[in-house]
Amino acid sequence: MKIKKILILLLTAVFCTTSINAAVNKYKVFKKAKYVGTMTSYEVDDNIYFDLNDITKHLNAKKNIYSVSKKIVLSIGNKKLNISRDMVDFDGISTANIPSAFILRASKYFLNSNIFLSPTFAKIFELKLDLDDKSRTIKIYDDINITSVKNFSYTEKTRIVVYMTKKLDYKLDTVGKTLVLTVFDGSYIVQNDIIDINDGNVENIKMTQDPNLFKLVIEMGDNFDGYESSTLKDPDRIVIDIKSKPATVENRISGVISPSIPDVSGSSSSFVLPDKLKPNGDEKTVVVIDAGHGGKDPGGRAVSGKKEKQINLEIAKKLYDILKKDDKFEVILTRSSDYFIPLYERSKIANDAKCDLFISIHANAHKDKNVNGYEIYFLSEKASDPWANEVADYENASINYEEGTFDYGGAAMVLHSMARNEYINEGSKLAAYVSRYMSKDTPFNNNGIKQAAFYVLRGTYAPGILVEVGFMTNKKDKKNLDNPSVQEKVARSIYKGILDYEDQNK
């Protein structure tokens, strides 16, 4: 009896393993063409999995296994890869559905290789993996120094920008209507890539990676009229301007690509710059007023009295009424009552309206109830101080209420960096003008002008400020925030600041 039972068990075991068509293999791992060891793979049907310990070692990562919540977290550099059963989160910037992202076999964890082969992984972690299942080799490129290639179409030129992590030598050669950029020791995220531009001036850009060279081949269109190149710092980048013949202006693309189109599929992207900083003659100045939070997102916690979302809306509406009476302005509210709008939608409303100035209104909170006063923020990638960073993280956390996964780190949010520098400059001026009146005409103390990376400012193609009017956690500030006549003073101060800013820009 006993023997028979064991036999049945054995047969079942054999049957099970063969039926799912699984195989265990060893892959050879190379870094910079140098052999560095092996990785154990587990192949089930068409999926290749790698031993968690092996991949952790070869990526210089740290691993945390949460067996209760069924989650594995790999820390690579200062970034985190969150792997759940069917979902992978790339450092909070992007997510991907990867069925059976990890599996457990013989009490060992294996990770789906698709996680590491995706362009999203390469782009966010600046690590490229190439897998060849015929020769069973994996190449790891952890020395990525070219992070992206972007193009911008202006009326008189097409600008191509190569973003690098350090300064690299390069040369440019022309062969007929082809311009070739060679970057020495350049290492790009993907092996082969192509960007179709077709703006009359440039047809497309092809990118190829040779062992020690990165090549960018630019195919010029019919309107090509010479080129210029230069380098810029912070971050290091090569800028190539392809000039077009003036007669062709009317054939050019114009308009704004909506920021609500997530794009993380590739490392390259196209963008047509809105020209917002030109004087627009007799046209009205379009001001978009954004009352922070709303609906299911109440904003900062108020101990008593009005919620942040309500205070923000009341001040926003007062500012709206004031601007509405001045026929120099066209005014738009991102929300006019108590409902939820995602942050990217707020930017989209502003961009669709071809907004000239963007004003976001919020109220602050602090664990120390003595902290009080107003702060005016303009956009920056780096916060001016740790507190500014906390405020930005706090306001950006509104995305936790959003459904779906808008990619706040993706192309649409980051690629207009050149225009953004100008907006930042203008935003800082506007902040200064508004602050003058806030400190003079309102009861709130002046905590100064600060910088931080607010999503709502980053996605908007116009100079913008975010006003933290006062602290809801401070008794005196809260009383003032709730008070309609103080709210009116705040709205007037912002209005006067806008007027001064406009005067100065004439």
Ligand SMILES: [Zn+2]
């Ligand atoms: Zn807020």
